[in-house]
Amino acid sequence: MSIQETIEQHVKNAVLELHGVSLEQVEFQPTRKDFEGDITLVTFPMLRQIKTNPVQLGEAIGKYLVDNVAEVVRYNVIQGFLNIVLADAFYLNSFKAIKKTKEYGRVALTEDSKKLLVEYSSPNTNKPLHLGHVRNNLLGYSVSEILEAAGSKVYKTQIINDRGIHICKSMLAWERFGNGETPESTGLKGDKLVGNYYVRFDQEYKKEIAALMAQGKTEEEAKAEAPILLDAQKMLIKWEAGDEETVDLWKKMNQWVYDGFEKTYDALGVDFDKNYYESQTYLLGKYVVADGLEKGIFYKKEDGSVWIDLTDEGLDEKIVLRSDGTAVYMTQDIGTAIQRMKDFNMDGMVYTVGNEQDYHFKVLFLILKKLGFEWSNYLYHLSYGMVDLPSGKMKSREGTVVDADDLIQQMADTAKAISEELGKLDEYSEEEKEELYKIIGLGALKYYILKVDPKKRILFNPEESVDFQGNTGPFIQYTYARIQSILRKADFDLSEELQLNENYTLHEKEKELIKQIQLYPETIQLAAENHSPALIANYTYDLVKSFNSFYQNVTILGTEDINEKKFRVQLSHSVGEVIKSAFQLLGIQVPERM
Template sequence: MNVESIISDWCLAGAQALYGNEIAASHIQIQKTKKDFEGDYTLIVFPFVKLARKSPEAIGKEIGEYLLANVREVSAYNVIKGFLNIALTPEFWADRLNQALATPNYGIAEPNSGKTIMVEYSSPNTNKPLHLGHVRNNLLGNAVSKILKASGKKVYMVNLVNDRGIHICKSMIAWKLFGNGETPESTGKKGDHLVGDYYVRFDKEFRAQVKEMVASGMEEEEAKKKAPILLQAQDLLRKWEAKDVETINLWSTMNGWVYEGFEKTYNDLGITFDRTYYESQTYLLGKELVMKGLEAGVFFKKEDGSVWIDLTDDGLDQKLLLRGDGTSVYMTQDLGTAHQRFDEYTLDEHIYVVGNEQNYHFQVLRLVLKKLGFSWADSITHLSYGMVELPEGKMKSREGTVVDADELVDEMVSTARQMSEELGKLDGLTEQQAIDVNRMVGLGALKYFILKVDPKKTMMFDPKESIDFNGNTGPFIQYTHARIKSLLRKAKDAGTEAPSSINLSLCLSQKEIDLIKMLDLYPEVVSTAADQLSPAIIANYAYDMAKEFNQFYHDSPIIKEDNEEIRQMRLALSQQIALTIKSGMSLLGIEVPEKM
């Protein structure tokens, strides 16, 4: 039971003893005492005024005296207007530390004890390699899934690969026109990079054709619709949907190149999925739903044969669901995959991790599914996150001005090695240990810098700032963990190990109590992060913990403490902090080194 619940029970018992059973649990409001006041937790006494018919100050004093007389864990109280500030004994906090020490997987709920949730993330197109924007998506989706699992939810982590549509046809037609048969093997390039190069080449050729047509007297908008290379790509899409053998073979080959490239990037980032869906296998399900909706009068058909839904009465507009030539759009396949997933799994919620530029898309998706009669439509959640920007501005895939995920990972690991060597962090490590630490630090810096920002916010990514060993960074937290592990090893070599419990009668310092309070918050932090779908809550908790420990380490002797019981208590406290930092960072997909 968390501390707020414990104090709520005490205060409820006291209020009922003083003012009768008309006092209900709903009257009890507990919050952490503000830093400017003495105490640990605060009871808001205003809800009792009407029943007790006394002033807030008098009520606060009476409940405070009751707690002091009847609850041995309460050491003092003070009343400020309508607020009763309650102070707890050092023995209470020592017992809370013992409970943490005795709890395997402290802070982590019983597996599969809560709701069943599916989280879709990554969802790449097969016309380009993964870039920095995809990195934020993947890291968010992976961390949110881990945090939901840690809060007791049963979680399915899934990917939907957008492996069909006009985007891949653009890369395919560019390869047919300009590729001369080259392959990843013949060029030495990762397959996703090779295909991405042809997506950029398509855009370059398209722009050139439009410019030439405009120079010949055609309006720009018309030129954009009639550019020969675009018409060829559109024709290729129609051939694909018609199952033209040659087109399907080329599509399979080029997508195969991309999948191999994606797999390496996912492995490097530590990203996994329980299941991968492919749009090419699900878009027909969406078409079936659209046709049923058309027959039921939910949708309507325009003169060109395209199918739409009119959402103007809902404050939106008309939304295309099927093109006039019969080809589908993103909405089509999202309808199909949503139906398939809720049909296959007993889901309480489906979370889509997708950037905020798709807010309207998911608003429409929920609305269309509701109009089709699916009661589970309200169980769809869009985790809308902000874009990642660079100091020089936004990234554009079609122009090739993106930060490639593979190059970014390599750069981060290389920078980690350079900085670690300059600071002497690798002294005493073998070459393999140094390689492993550099990879942990480089990836930890990248992941932490992205995940410490609230998902809803647009963020500016600065690689140099992210890998600093000071401040709110992954390497700072990793180094703190390594420092504690080194401390524990030195203590063991000196014949002292961290005990499994501490003496409750020890006189704890205020700094030790503050650290125990932070540890005590971990289960609540995990729960809150799960409720808010925000890894940033875990990230910043881990930083605060590391910062507070380093101050404690600087001010208080641990191994050199003369009093054996205090020395053991501090070792136990340090060990639990290391375990909690490791646990929290693992929820972010970040490893922490034993040595550094």
């Protein structure tokens, strides 16, 4: 039983004994910093059942707690708020228990652990990953790590969009203008090479539109009749018919892209347990639609297209099969969800997809529910806002995106420039410096993106993210490195049992640090419930601020009392371990030196 649960039970006992009233709930909140106390009881809600003065009620409960709860040593009452002060011995015992806990904060997996699948990334194979994909990958990966730390078995997956007209556009442009060049012959990553031809297609398409409009066509007619687009459509028909030459070209160019993606994922530090491919799943949902049509869940229009009417649920009518019998994205997502459930027998799924698809997922989850799949109640859309740049919005077709690989390199270069200016790495070899620049740069990028609530848009500023002060990744990494420096200078074994006197009086900064460490398990659970890495990021920043305040106000290695020194070094060590653990949940490395 936690200390809050213990106090809650005694508060109920006190009210029952003093006033003959059984309380259903007791409201607590953190004590405000300008008052003495560790936990605050709010008495105002009790006044609905107890006719008395809130100050008198607080005083009576406070006295009862001091007399009956060993951990409560004193209290003060401010209006309807009872501020409860806990004994230093409680915090010391709590710290000793934390020290002994393996992988503190994390819940061990068991046979009964929930099984969850998290989908993220899910790129198209006609262009390299860009800044938008970076936020998606970092969110999906971090949420996977947080859910696992909170006690669920997590499988990471992506659906690769490897078919459709947009893929054929790159293929056609390469066939027409590529002169047989390859990633090997050009020295380009495969995804970049293919992406260049997607841009080239758009350039040629616009030229043809302009030429047709000059001949008197309307813009709409010109867009529909441009020869290069018609050829791409013919290529798609050939692919769907299984034309050997077209399929071979498709396989070759897709493999170039997959090889490129792998390098980017490796640089980002993300991975997957299973890949799904749209080319293999887009037909799955058609069989489900046919079954739903028989059961009256779907209906057919005069042109042969199949729809579902969701107007009673506040949505609209949604097409699930075109008049020519081809699948739409919704059809594919229905089939893929069912297939994944067969593959993993999961207790829930999380889809990491931008907020422009909010409506799509409302419809998908509702259709699956109407089809009778009970597990549809445990599907979650991790909706996130777009990433904007100071220069404006990105456009893939026009080639105005921030390439993920270029961004990763830019972050390392920015970390290098700032580090050299600060002169912090004079004793490092060139190889050590380069590795550290990558760790700092990538940590800055990940932290800057993940510290923001997923639902909010981000204006990304690389220089601002690589700052050694404030709520940034490098600031937290630097604090971790500072702690490692303290540990290296300590002249004793960190695993030694604490020998502090039971009457040891904690410095307010020591108590503040222990309180922050105590919050870590609760923060993991809260982050998992809310699918929000931002809660982990900002918790870590608060912990680091507390440590730096402790570092500036308390003598650690210089204190003459050997037991006091051991305690403070071990406390520093525990802070470092929580920082490292929390940053692992964000996919961020921490350097031993900086």
